[in-house]
Amino acid sequence: MLYRFTDAGTAAQIAAGGKAVTESLPPGSTVGEQSWLTVKKTAERDTALYVPFLIAFGVLGLVMSVLIVGNVVASAVGTGTRRIGVLKAVGFTPAQVVRAYVGQALIPAAVGTALGVLAGHLLAVPVLAETEEVYGASSLAIAPWVDLAVIAGVLCLVAATAWASAWRAGRLRTVDALAVGRTASAGRGRWAARLAGRLPLPQPVALGLARPFARPARALAMGTAILFGSVAVTFTVGMGASLGQVMEARAHDAADIVVPAPPPDFGPRGSGPEKQPRADPVAVAAAVEAAAGTGKHYSAAKVRATVSGLTGTVNVIAFTGDASWGGYTMVSGRWIDRPGEAAVPTPFLAATGTRIGDTATLNGLAEPVTVRIVGEVLDPRNDGLQVFTDASTLTAARPDLTEASHHIAVTSGTGVTGYADALNRDLAPLGVTARAGGLDTGSDMVVTLNALSAILTTMLVAVAALGVLNGVLLDTRERVREIGVHKALGMTPRQTVAMVLTSVVVTGLVAGALGVPLGVALHGWVLPAMGDSVGLRLPGSVIAVYHGAEVLPLALGGLLIATLGAFLPAGWAARTRTATALRTE
Template identity: 45%
Template structure:
């Protein structure tokens, strides 16, 4: 230690925190400094020297600005870039804001044509005859292709929904059909033959073109005359109308338009309708789920940036009071002094902002790839204006945060600044120190507890930074727990102890227990919070695993797999020792008015009530004619709990009352679930393909699987543990992003504490020498320094944890709404008392981690050197 300030291990002088380098020698009026010369060159050297010497503070500001800008660029970029392709393609095709299906027995084509003049309708197309047909193709044994929505339409070019022909040409005569891209079977090309069910058997059609309807108005198109020949005998006739509205930017606006077009029609004429917002939501599904939590991290990072930069600049001013006086004495104006401190914050912040833009764009690449695949577009990038506006806005916040303490430095009187220097005000915190000395704790602890009261404003802002760190950790733990809970809760078929499938895989192992998962799974597995994308044609989960894809598709590899006889599988389950209870499920596809393509229908045999399915609202079905459905189905059909929906297939129909909303992420949230007896009149031949088994009390699952698979091996089925599940790739990406953003926030909070403790320790280095002279050991010195931040960390953690819980409870429902899913409370309430206590202690850990380095420096400082410091 020397008279000029503290020294490092080698005896070289350590720059004061926040010190501004002295101006070069020379007259204040020589053109380099002072009012006459403008001070540009000297001021720049002062700023650069200050940035170079304050390395810790510089790193803190670079990191916090980098994180804030990266998260903001990512959140805003995903929101804008993911919506761009759909909206552009939709506008180019004049897509339908509302696709409506009307009962031809209750309304005429002339009446429907007149709805084009309804209030709020900008354009309309139709009426077109529409029917739900099954188009046959080769597939795995026992699996029937789902129905497809076929529209009779003479031309692709219409005022609404100008279908884009991707290949071939439009159908011009009977026997021809145009397929929508999402309904295209693998291997189907222009000229291929497909079979559609007609009143006199199967009719062969030639594929003349492949077209794309961004609004998802149909699966296929034929001439109107051809459709009448294909219609199933006894089936109700329907018309399709396509509308564009003057205002369709919100669900309420679309609902108002729907009400307007159906106002003058007979009751029951409107069978169903599909909003373009539902189609858009499915298209943007997985990317939309990222936006709420990334935006939350961005706001946390921005708040921390403002706090930390304020702390750093304020600390620099407090630590350099005497130097500020010297700068003024040699000719620097108050304005130049203020600009110097703003500049010292702006330089590292600019570097952090630049790096943040790069990091944000890199993180967006895997998520935007999904949108590229869905719309077959060229490489998507975050818009340039976001890369410009976000960092500029962040730098504006930096300037605003630095301006207050910088102007305080500018207003300091030269004489007062030179004389006072960096000596703390007399008596600051000493009264509190005296009170704490009376506590029955070691003196090093009481001294540490009193330290924050010497600089209460600095302690408060440091506590805020630590509190944001605790908030981020709490938020991240909740997000991670909820995401895993959502994946488990969102698969209604993953209940019970054991799942038995009738569709085994060639060479499937005898045992498929936990960790040995080679047999096909139950599927219907969602991502988070939604599943699939526009490009998957609506096939997800079990469909993909069993060879059932988009309408009429087949995957090929399982064509040689013969499903086991469900009766034999059920007999094996009954005969197996350890079986408690069980129920079976089968899956098919039916038609619902207004919904394009086939709607998945899962039928149950046996008592499935109370099996563990998660209900968002209402209850599980318990009587004939009752059903449950997920949120997206309710949105797509406009139905509510208590309403009745009509399912149709091959001219047969069944009316089901919706008694509950189930949390189901499979099949794009469109699967209806009901008892087999309730839908026997429309799908009498559905075969059970899965059985869910609950084991008897005390039964070992591994032994049970071994015994049951021994029986099933001969008949082709396979049993697996119900808790075997693959983690969604979307969840993996989310968890990785959450972990990275949280780690960066915690590191920034630790560096903020480090910066504060360095300032406090160096300001009190003379006091430290006195304590050492009176007998304070290095261990006691470390204890004193760590205690000075531990109390602050404890208070900050106690405040940050409940704020993190509140943020989590706000963001999770927003993620669900962004993907058209209502997330149940059980998947959100993931914080237990023990976890909350541990999270509250996270503030202490963050504070202690940041204080360790300066505590070690204080412990190693020699007594004589400390006492010689002014």
């Protein structure tokens, strides 16, 4: 029966309403009850895992969007510097130049913003429709204020960037604005060029290395884009490694061979009067121990029990043998090593208000069993409401341990497949089958998070490379006469490509070197937040997944992004004819 109460916003109100309902019913007719708050909490816990992850990528995406929009608008205005000089020559004032270029920038920006908002709505339709189906909601849509905020934010960003760039160009002397791209740039970066010229490097490489110091603001903009791309790559690599360790801890798949427990309804087979007897765990264990190549071995049986302070039942996993090697990741404390001890997940400690060193009583068996908690284990199964203990701890309670799984590690040099085939011949009369691998090695949640990470990282890297392309293209256009002079003095197309690509090497290396520690720090913030959202504490081994062999390639990722972005402008510069580059008016 479903009951709706007038006041049902808190657990106390639900309890009062439930008490009133129970008192109005015949005695003994109420078996149990469940609050809608419990269901709501479960749904929120399932989705809360994604929130820190999406916030991290959302912030990265927004910052990258702001950088790229500002960079593109600034570059578009910058390419018209010479035209601004023409306008000033015919009588335009700096204020008129600013108004003209802000208006020119806002026209395509308005069109692009409208198309972007429309595309965002179209992309959101299937996602919201699936969400409605999963959660039984209706009329899910993007709030109007989101559209207004996006439109206003983008147009304000474009207007501010265009104003700053046009104002800077409008303040140039007319002759300087007319000479952009046709005379050598003066002043900045000369010291860097002299220093690079003294290095034992080819001249094109030395010219490229000195270029960022001639345009520090532009190099900073490109470096910032590369920085966030490097952060995204570093974060994604760490996320994948951490989630892999969480799944290993969840699956406990350290065993080479597993003999799964028979299903609860295991027994009758066929239509005849003969029945297959239930497998004897002692006989299975004896067959395993007698098999050639058996190394370590333990069995695990699951029974149900209740614990004071918890609603419903908990899973009690009873081990026969040493299971410390079975892939159980400890958060704190230690694994069980004698009867009467237990290890429990973090949610169990939180729900019962206990901590390591306290005791818990297992009820619902033949008699109560008290265990001492000696360790906190990472295990998100069954909402973390599990107790791991030795089977001898439950001897007096006489639990049914016939439905046990057996986990085997073979000796060194033993083939897993051959061992499983030989063991299955011995297990065939017992009605069970051994197979290679753990019991559970996959998770839809991990697959989803890894896929989202890969997609979002690819998008951010592509945006970062586009930012580099835009900056290098603008720089190359401004240096067209300088490049023409170099080519007239004998610079080959291949050397031209090397000069342009080298111009982003310093920026890429510095941004990559800074992006790796920032990505590691972001990973160190997001992973614990994701664990907290589902009531889990993650051990240091799950968070500290970056190793020296991985850090160097990740640091070089910034250089790769910079090179990818500069490749097309380098090709354009190499293909430009010398006479075209030198032509002036």
